Amino acid sequence: MTDATRPLVRDLSEDELLARIFPLLPGGTATLLGPGDDAAVVAAPDARFVVTTDVLVEDRHFRRRWSDGRDVGARAATANLADVAAMGARPTSLVVSLVVPGDLPVGWVTGLARGLAEVCAPVGAGVVGGDLSGGDAVVVAVTAHGDLEGRAPVTRAGARPGDVLAYAGHRGLSAAGLALLDAGAAGAAAPDLDDVPDGELAACVAGYLRPTSPLAAGPEAARRGATAMLDVSDGLLRDAGRLARASGVRVDVATAELAADVDRLLPAAHAVGRGRDAALGWVLTGGEDHGLLATFPPGVELPEGFRRIGQVLAGPAGVTVDGEDPGTHTGWDHFAG
Structure with a gap:
């Protein structure tokens, strides 16, 4: 179907558009009543539930020139489910509010639903409802819920001097992918991720367009006694600083532990x-990798997927790199110039 003949959002009623979306969404293992009523009903056997929300705004968090609906749906689900996992909880459900312009192809919207499903279904999370509205640009707002399964939540405030600083997931991949797209090194438009050849450049582009998070590692870290944890969405140093300040400790990141990550990003640099300094900068300050940064008591066997990248020390609350102040540029700030 050509661009001229394919249906646009304005060609359908709200009910007709929803009828195309609902069959694509996963039900979820905790869903008691899904989409179609005034509200959904989700089981919460723990008697508590974790809740988080996030918003993606066109040309602020993604560009349609590079990202199709499937990319944006997967990214929106990953960003929210990573926050749930960072509390040590198992993701159970999402509600999604979507603002779309009338000239948006319906296929972009159904692609978004497929992207949500690809991330949610493997972890048993359902997309159980939301809202739909018209507007001048695409906005995707997601609220996610999780089940603590009887465990205490793992917050940012529990790190103690002597703890091991560990990380699960990619480091710097998304920032490298964005740099490639910005520079045109990956082409004027992003490739279909199902068709890109293997290779580090393609992996970087994929890491930006459709980041992944080690969601199962969050609950496992809680079971292994993680003392603090958070999702790294705004850069390793910025988010490590948040953990450090919440816990009243100094978090020291060891660049020697990140050498393999830097080497991986050198082809993109x-x-x-650019050179090695750029690759190291992506690892330390690049956002939207959605890895999990956690601290563990000394001597604890780290869960699968976690790797030591530093230590927790006494002293003024904050983050250092190899014992030194990293300066003011530590990661993404939504309101910085």
Whole structure:
């Protein structure tokens, strides 16, 4: 179907558009009543539930020139489910509010539903409802819920001097992918992720367009006694600083532990005319990788997927790199110039 003949959002009524979306959404193992009523009903056997929300705004968090609906749906689900996992909880459900312009192809919207499902279904999370509205740009707002399964939540405030600082997930991949797209090194438009060849440049682009998070590692870290944890969405140093301040400790990141990550990003750095310093910068300050940063008592066997990247020390609350102040540029700030 060509661009001229494919249906646009304005060609359908709200009910007709929803009828195309609902069959694509996963039900979820905790869903008692799904989409179609005034509200959904989700089981909460723990008697508590974790809740978080996030919003993606077109041309602020994604560009339609690079990202299709499936990419944005997967990214929106990952960003929220990572926050649930960072509390040590198992994701159970999402509600999604969507603002779309009338000239948006319906296929973009159904692609978004497929992207949500691809991330949610494997972990048993359902997309159980939301809202739909028209507007000048695409906005995707997601609220996610999780089950603590009887465990205490793992907050940012429990790290103690002597703890091990560990990380699960990718480091710097998304920032490298954005740099490639910005520089045009990956082409004027993003490739279909199902068709891109294997290779580090393609992995970086995929890491930006459709980041992944080690969701199962969050509950496992809680079971292994993690003392503090958070989702790294705004950069390793910025989010490590948040954990440090909440816990009243100093968190020291060891760059020697990140050498393999830097090496992996060197082809991307070279592709945009930069070097090792740029690759290290992506690892330390790049956002939207959605890995999990956690602290564990000394001597605890780290859960699968976690790797030591530093330590927790006494002293003024904050983050250091190899014992030194990293300066003011530590990661993404939504309101910085």
